[in-house]
Amino acid sequence: MVFKHFPSAPLALALSLVAVPSLAASDAELDDLRAQVRALRDSYEQRLAELERRLARQAALASAPTAAGEGPRGFNPEISLTLQGQYRRMKDIDERHISGFAALADHDDHEHGGERGFSLDHTELVLAANIDSHYRGLVNFGIVDGEVEVEEAWFQTTGLGHGLSLRGGRFLSEIGYLNAQHAHAWDFADAPLMYTALFGEHANYGNDGLQLKWVLPTDLFAEVGVEIGRGAKFPGTDRDVNGIGSSAIFAHLGGDVGTSHSWRAGLSYLNARAADRHSHFEDVGGEEVTGDFTGRSRMWIADAVWKWAPDGNAGARALTLQAEFFQRREDGDLSCEGEAGSACATAVDSDYRTRQRGWYAQAVYKFHPQWRVGLRHDRLDPGTRDYGDNNANIARENHTPKRNSVMVDWSPSEFSRLRLQLARDQSMAGETDNQLWLQYVMSLGAHGAHSF
Amino acid sequence: MIRTLLLALLCLGLAGPARAGLNVFATLPEWGALARVIGGDAVRVFVATHARQDPHHIEARPSLIARARQADLVVANGAELEIGWLPAVLSAAGNRAIQPGQPGYFEAAAQVALLEVPVRVDRADGDVHPAGNPHIGLDPRLLLTVGAALQARMAALDPAQAAVYDANWSAFRTRWQAAIDRWQARAAPLRGQAIVVHHTAYPYFTHWLGLTRAGTLEPKPGVAPGSAHLAALRDALAGQRVLAIVRPPYAPEGPGQWLAEQSNIPLLRLPISVEQSADETGLNAWFDGMIDHLLALRR
Structure with a gap:
């Protein structure tokens, strides 16, 4: 054993560290050793502190998702x-x-x-919740006598990031401004004429399909979206095909001007297809005939909303100006049929080509925390309607549908609203209908957040 | 053409601008101020509201969605104060990081014990918050609790700046504690004094300084004061010594003014959030101002 007799220098140093007192070291050496120990302790403490910090950080991150009930604490699902x-x-x-x-x-x-007189509108039942950490889901039932209509039933991603969100199922299209709003959120008791003309009795366009939306990473709000779907709703029809029934794109811009003004503007395009879309027409003799349209229906909608609230506080006073404009083109074929004696007693097939426009503008002024007044003007332009050979059979009334409405509503809380509305409706040729509405809209249950 | 345009936009957005530090979206000025105190120059803070707005009723404006889209951290008040608008903003923003349940979603009220937790939750009782009264910012001591939790959260989200956040917070904590001691000493004469409030926005303030609440202008939280209720309140206050009728800046002046004239109690505008700049100066000025105003009425 070599080491027994000839202890090497490193070993001596090591031994000296373990058994310092037994060695006679100079003061200089002692100081040096003390410095080394101090340095060792300092670096050790630094590392320890760093590790502790990292541990605390990890613990904070790990506990974050479940931190004492952050987020809504109400019922699940929200009803x-x-x-x-x-x-x-x-x-x-x-x-x-x-x-x-x-x-x-x-x-x-x-x-x-x-209906005239007293009537009940459909009752809306909404259930919504986060499905898991990836999706949120919502269903909206419209309940009327003997019928439950699924107005919306969709899931939406919450975790795509990058400003993207994907929605799938049945949803109200986000074309235009008013389309995605349910009737209870309207500022008037009925929809603008434009929406009824474009989408029929429900006055909004719903679709079964997919929607992809992307919010741009800018301080100015900018969002674009694409929708594809079954396209079963008017102006399209359910065509039982594997492909895409209708598609839409939309873009929205928005922002603030100072602290009191905010705005949003949008441009949307909808492309739908119809097969044997069944409509009533009047023939040149005033008899009712039916026309089946097969072809494409395409529309542009431009919308703009401007909201004013003094100092950004809409509690006591606020003004909302809102207007939308559309242009619709329909191209295809028309098959006209009618009873004996009508112009289409024997079916007549022809081309079908329409170019139509319309708009509405409204102002709603809140002059008291609980009171608002509103004024709305609707106007449509029947535009050009070319029915080819059927021009000889179908009457083309040259009437400009218009309507003026004025409303006042009272909302003692944000959950209840009573409204009086007067309207002078001239949407039908030869008819001036002075209408009066007394309407209530009451909501109970979960406190849904309102969109702009 | 449209497809190409969309694709180009998408590439632009996914690439995104490279940046350092946290992008914070604060719902209320006091939480924005706290984030600024902790983050210093390392964070950018956007404050969604100001003290002259009613935080219960904010529009989910496009500008808010655009800011939430870019945020790394949402600092919300919580306790359902923002329930009428924040969920709409968050769901429209398409930002995974700031959804409730994610580390990028922070609620101040979840860090402290709340006062006035309702025994029953019924809309017939007005705009009640099931979790308790949400206006916690008015007790400066709670800002220490919330700030500590916020500092830990910011450090967790942005480890590179953790030491900066820690240092900023430690320094502020010392200054803030000193300020609290100063305010408490100055406000000692206010102890036991009664105030009438417009909305139940001040329980944390009265609790802190030992004030008492002699009445509320709103018959129920969030319900506008009616004349019958005000008359009853006037009668109930007769003969009582009340320091002031206190209203938040966004509340209408009328009801308070009527009662002030009827009862000879001065009407005082007392902001429920930072009114000047949302930073440390603003925080100090806020509490200084409230105590100054109340003390001035006492003389």
């Missing part, structure tokens, strides 16, 4: 119910329609144009 109904006074008109604009023929009379 809300909206009660709506009205008293309505209006002219007794047999088949209400908007002159010059084709509408689906197979509707219930009482739903289109509305």
